[in-house]
Amino acid sequence: MGTKRHFRIWRGDESGGDLQDYQVEVNEGEVVLDVIHRLQATDAPDLACRWNCKAGKCGSCSMEINGMPKLGCMTRMSTFEEAETVTVTPLRTFPVIRDLVTDVSFNYEKARETPAFAPPAGVAPGEYRMQQVDVERSQEFRKCIECFLCQNVCHVVRDHEENKQAFSGPRYFIRAAELDMHPLDAKTDRKEYAQAEQGLGFCNITKCCTEVCPEHIKITDNAIIPMKERVVDRRYDPLVWLGSKIFRRGQVPQTSVTSASHSGAVHSHAAPGGVHSHAGGSHDPATEAQAQAGVNWHREVPKPTAPAVDDNGKLPLTELTFDRAAAPSPFGDDVQFPLPPEHLNFAHPEQDKH
Amino acid sequence: MTTTNRIERHHYDVVVIGAGGAGLRAAIEARLAGKKTAIISKSLFGKAHTVMAEGGAAAAMGNVNSRDNWQVHFRDTMRGGKFLNNFRMAELHAKESPQRIWELETYGALFDRTKDGKISQRNFGGHEYPRLAHVGDRTGLELIRTLQQKIVSLQQEDKAEFGSYDARIKVFAETTITELLLDGEKVAGAFGYYRESGEFILFEAPAVVLATGGVGRSYKVTSNSWEYTGDGHALALRAGATLINMEFLQFHPTGMVWPPSVKGILVTESVRGDGGVLKNSDGKRFMFDYVPDVFRKQYADNEAEADRWYSDPDNNRRPPELLPRDEVARAINSEVKAGRGTPAGGVYLDIASRLPAEEIRRRLPSMYHQFKELADVDITKEPMEVGPTCHYVMGGVEVDPDSGAAYGTVRGLFAAGEVSGGMHGSNRLGGNSLSDLLVFGKRAGGHAASYADQLTSRPKVSIGAVEAAVETALAPLQRDTGENPYQLQQDLQAVMGDLVGIIRREGELVDALHRLAELRERVAKVSAAGGRRYNPGWHLALDLRNMLVVSECTAKAALERQESRGGHTREDFPAMDPKWRRVNLVCALDGDTVRLTHKPLPKIRAELIALFDRAELAKYLTDEELADFDALAEEAGK
Ligand code: SF4
Numbered sequence: 006m007g008t009k010r011h012f013r014i015w016r017g018d019e020s021g022g023d024l025q026d027y028q029v030e031v032n033e034g035e036v037v038l039d040v041i042h043r044l045q046a047t048d049a050p051d052l053a054c055r056w057n058c059k060a061g062k063c064g065s066c067s068m069e070i071n072g073m074p075k076l077g078c079m080t081r082m083s084t085f086e087e088a089e090t091v092t093v094t095p096l097r098t099f100p101v102i103r104d105l106v107t108d109v110s111f112n113y114e115k116a117r118e119t120p121a122f123a124p125p126a127g128v129a130p131g132e133y134r135m136q137q138v139d140v141e142r143s144q145e146f147r148k149c150i151e152c153f154l155c156q157n158v159c160h161v162v163r164d165h166e167e168n169k170q171a172f173s174g175p176r177y178f179i180r181a182a183e184l185d186m187h188p189l190d191a192k193t194d195r196k197e198y199a200q201a202e203q204g205l206g207f208c209n210i211t212k213c214c215t216e217v218c219p220e221h222i223k224i225t226d227n228a229i230i231p232m233k234e235r236v237v238d239r240r241y242d243p244l245v246w247l248g249s250k251i252f253r254r255g256q257v258p259q260t261s262v263t264s265a266s267h268s269g270a271v272h273s274h275a276a277p278g279g280v281h282s283h284a285g286g287s288h289d290p291a292t293e294a295q296a297q298a299g300v301n302w303h304r305e306v307p308k309p310t311a312p313a314v315d316d317n318g319k320l321p322l323t324e325l326t327f328d329r330a331a332a333p334s335p336f337g338d339d340v341q342f343p344l345p346p347e348h349l350n351f352a353h354p355e356q357d358k359h
Numbered sequence: 360m361t362t363t364n365r366i367e368r369h370h371y372d373v374v375v376i377g378a379g380g381a382g383l384r385a386a387i388e389a390r391l392a393g394k395k396t397a398i399i400s401k402s403l404f405g406k407a408h409t410v411m412a413e414g415g416a417a418a419a420m421g422n423v424n425s426r427d428n429w430q431v432h433f434r435d436t437m438r439g440g441k442f443l444n445n446f447r448m449a450e451l452h453a454k455e456s457p458q459r460i461w462e463l464e465t466y467g468a469l470f471d472r473t474k475d476g477k478i479s480q481r482n483f484g485g486h487e488y489p490r491l492a493h494v495g496d497r498t499g500l501e502l503i504r505t506l507q508q509k510i511v512s513l514q515q516e517d518k519a520e521f522g523s524y525d526a527r528i529k530v531f532a533e534t535t536i537t538e539l540l541l542d543g544e545k546v547a548g549a550f551g552y553y554r555e556s557g558e559f560i561l562f563e564a565p566a567v568v569l570a571t572g573g574v575g576r577s578y579k580v581t582s583n584s585w586e587y588t589g590d591g592h593a594l595a596l597r598a599g600a601t602l603i604n605m606e607f608l609q610f611h612p613t614g615m616v617w618p619p620s621v622k623g624i625l626v627t628e629s630v631r632g633d634g635g636v637l638k639n640s641d642g643k644r645f646m647f648d649y650v651p652d653v654f655r656k657q658y659a660d661n662e663a664e665a666d667r668w669y670s671d672p673d674n675n676r677r678p679p680e681l682l683p684r685d686e687v688a689r690a691i692n693s694e695v696k697a698g699r700g701t702p703a704g705g706v707y708l709d710i711a712s713r714l715p716a717e718e719i720r721r722r723l724p725s726m727y728h729q730f731k732e733l734a735d736v737d738i739t740k741e742p743m744e745v746g747p748t749c750h751y752v753m754g755g756v757e758v759d760p761d762s763g764a765a766y767g768t769v770r771g772l773f774a775a776g777e778v779s780g781g782m783h784g785s786n787r788l789g790g791n792s793l794s795d796l797l798v799f800g801k802r803a804g805g806h807a808a809s810y811a812d813q814l815t816s817r818p819k820v821s822i823g824a825v826e827a828a829v830e831t832a833l834a835p836l837q838r839d840t841g842e843n844p845y846q847l848q849q850d851l852q853a854v855m856g857d858l859v860g861i862i863r864r865e866g867e868l869v870d871a872l873h874r875l876a877e878l879r880e881r882v883a884k885v886s887a888a889g890g891r892r893y894n895p896g897w898h899l900a901l902d903l904r905n906m907l908v909v910s911e912c913t914a915k916a917a918l919e920r921q922e923s924r925g926g927h928t929r930e931d932f933p934a935m936d937p938k939w940r941r942v943n944l945v946c947a948l949d950g951d952t953v954r955l956t957h958k959p960l961p962k963i964r965a966e967l968i969a970l971f972d973r974a975e976l977a978k979y980l981t982d983e984e985l986a987d988f989d990a991l992a993e994e995a996g997k
């Protein structure tokens with residue numbers, strides 16, 4: 006009843022490996038994970054692959070299928086042509102353990118660093134009162150199944166091992182946002198924390214994370230952008246700014262920045278004038294068009310353009326040590342005001358339902 | 360010996376095997392009691408099967424209907440379990456689950472809310488009032504994530520205090536335990552391997568909590584993940600503990616049967632709670648024909664009344680689609696057998712014609728998504744094809760109801776969650792498992808901690824036992840002539856699915872036992888190709904041993920119990936027999952054969968039995984027990 010299909014699967018371990026060819030039977034209605042299971046039961050009993058629920062609920066079976074980060078159990082075989090070769094490789098951002106299994110401990114480390122929910126003082130268990138509309142914003146982020154596809158696809162760490170230290174990634178931005186929006190969370194500095202400790206500034210809103218999220222969480226629109234905007238509101242309060250300026254007179258402000266990748270590359274295209282890009286952020290029409298048409302996982306995206314801040318998290322205050330007159334825009338160099346309304350893209354979780 | 364010297368060793372006060380809801384809750388409790396705690400997770404942290412629970416967690420908080428209280432919940436649980444439940448567990452569960460749910464909110468859980476801002480509660484099969492705290496249809500995920508994040512927060516406290524996240528509670532992800540190690544009758548530790556590297560690991564600990572979940576992987580059509588190979592059941596047996604009620608398996612009435620990409624995936628009961636109805640291939644809403652006498656008082660016998668119930672539950676009887684799971688599963692089975700099923704061997708579950716599309720998407724968002732993406736089925740437009748799916752095992756480790764300590768000869772072993780038995784009797788109500796995890800997870804963790812405290816000396820792990828464990832674990836890799844583990848698993852699944860499935864017969868059960876004996880010999884010779892690094896074939900080869908012994912328990916107990924009750928249906932004994940209600944079937948391991956004994960159920964305390972109508976009890980109890988009840992009632996009347 007089934008037909009034979011051609012699969013290429015990456016086999017190997019941290020010391021190296023290659024794509025191996027398999028001809029395998031595929032039946033109507035199956036998903037990629039079904040095919041991998043058939044291979045394990047026949048040709049390749051030791052083919053390593055994670056899975057648990059086979060229902061898109063646990064986030065274990067993340068892999069790259071024809072270069073696209075996907076859940077193996079949610080990718081129907083009917084989405085491929087009969088004659089099409091299906092290539093399955095492990096997640097690229099994380100070190101390979103064996104075959105399709107990668108070491109995702111990076112994510113668990115970042116999870117551990119993100120401060121936990123702080124229960125409100127003096128509210129006994131059973132006395133928590135919240136309105137449905139208020140919990141819904143955070144609930145959107147709690148849908149996350151921790152598949153780490155967003156972490157895998159984010160260009161800040163994909164192929165940039167050196168950024169992993171300072172960058173928590175979209176999964177943990179939504180965690181910070183979730184707690185920030187939690188009606189009863191007692192901590193008030195979630196946004197500052199995201200900026201200072203999680204490397205929110207690295208993110209230049211390419212939206213790749215949102216595109217791959219199997220739970221359809223609007224990671225960028227509903228978490229990252231609101232967090233960035235509010236970080237900016239607080240951090241650049243003019244009085245605080247003036248205060249720090251006076252206090253720090255005589256010191257040489259340093260332009261070494263929290264963002265390790267804030268290198269010359271950023272300044273080289275700093276000339277404002279383009280629109281705020283949500284697609285590629287590159288201001289290069291060709292890349293832009295390509296990005297709009299669909300995501301090319303291998304394209305070079307520019308380094309983030311968060312404003313450069315010094316060791317103390319302050320903006321550089323003197324033109325002597327900075328590359329242009331006046332202060333940098335706290336919104337990043339690729340944003341121009343006023344923003345056209347169509348670029349104000351906070352999407353309320355309810356909006357799709359009307 | 361050098362091989363055992365090189366094994367990584369850890370010392371803990373409490374080792375929790377299993378990182379689902381029960382395991383995490385137990386670990387939190389042990390850590391809060393100040394014990395150094397290890398959590399062993401067979402897959403990555405936060406992926407446990409608990410994430411699959413959709414409906415909600417049952418707790419009589421009375422937020423939606425203030426008439427609800429623990430007594431009503433207790434009554435529903437006993438009724439659902441056909442009075443075979445351990446009454447004390449059902450009582451503790453009903454009393455403590457509200458606190459356990461509220462506690463989750465202090466860990467950061469965000470349940471759906473009522474208008475006045477409390478936790479919303481929904482209707483569910485077998486529960487008299489709306490009782491299930493829920494988050495859309497992903498309550499299990501919320502529960503796991505909340506507990507996971509609570510553990511992280513405890514680790515952050517430890518980091519602040521001791522400088523290390525792992526100072527007092529550590530998660531060993533992708534680690535499987537293959538053996539419990541004893542010192543005499545006392546638990547001394549646990550032995551296993553890292554899945555990732557294939558390296559062995561030894562935990563020395565005086566107290567072990569089993570929270571390994573169920574056994575569903577022994578069945579062909581199952582909603583369970585690969586982890587559900589009955590590890591905890593088998594570990595307990597081999598350590599000298601006993602299992603009870605192993606004949607009772609719950610087949611979820613509505614698992615998808617078509618298309619294959621979603622086969623086995625459950626369609627939550629809330630589809631029926633929200634108005635979904637079951638129809639056969641003639642388009643008939645057939646559940647009205649299957650309301651058993653014991654339920655006539657609560658369930659409607661005509662469509663008009665049933666439909667009114669959704670908006671006016673106080674003045675109408677419930678639709679029969681909300682009967683307990685076993686009744687629904689049996690009804691579907693009968694329809695299919697009578698030739699009124701779908702081509703794939705199920706029946707239709709129709710919500711599309713009952714609610715507007717937008718309303719369906721709002722109430723069942725992840726269900727809608729799942730089927731749309733996985734199978735291209737639009738549940739707002741077409742009916743689903745559903746049928747019975749192996750879902751939950753009621754049986755498990757026989758435990759002390761208050762502490763979760765395993766009975767049998769072993770000391771220092773505790774069990775909670777699906778791996779423990781007794782709480783749900785012969786059939787579990789939907790929503791009771793999530794609250795079960797929390798209530799008994801906490802209890803087992805707490806009691807394991809105090810057990811470790813009161814020990815005067817630490818039990819010792821013997822080198823010999825470790826060597827034996829190493830040898831057993833490596834054996835499949837060293838054989839190259841034996842059979843492929845995947846083939847053996849398939850054969851086992853076929854035996855269990857075909858012969859020890861939802862409807863059982865004496866001849867088939869006897870046959871099943873023969874085949875299991877044959878399989879046992881083949882499994883003893885299984886061989887796994889490849890090396891030790893992340894080798895799923897090897898892992899399965901080791902799990903097979905557990906699946907096999909647990910399947911034997913199920914088949915033996917199913918053959919012994921000559922009646923039909925809850926999750927055990929015998930075609931040759933179709934009725935419930937009050938005499939059998941007084942008996943638990945207890946399995947123990949004698950060498951390597953399963954020994955089955957009868958054990959009387961504990962007698963329900965007077966004030967608890969008084970919560971029921973005499974008329975209702977008459978359906979379950981023997982005349983002798985009823986006379987007792989009458990005497991009690993008379994005394995109370997005086
Ligand atoms: S928007 Fe782009 S840069 Fe920002 S977190 Fe997502 S993938 Fe990374």
Ligand code: SF4
Pocket residue numbers: 064148149150151152153154155156175176179214217218219220221222224
């Ligand atoms: S946010 Fe989405 S893509 Fe990222 S881990 Fe969660 S579910 Fe996966």
Ligand code: FES
Pocket residue numbers: 055056057058059060061062063064065066067076077078079
């Ligand atoms: S196996 Fe759980 S998401 Fe794919």
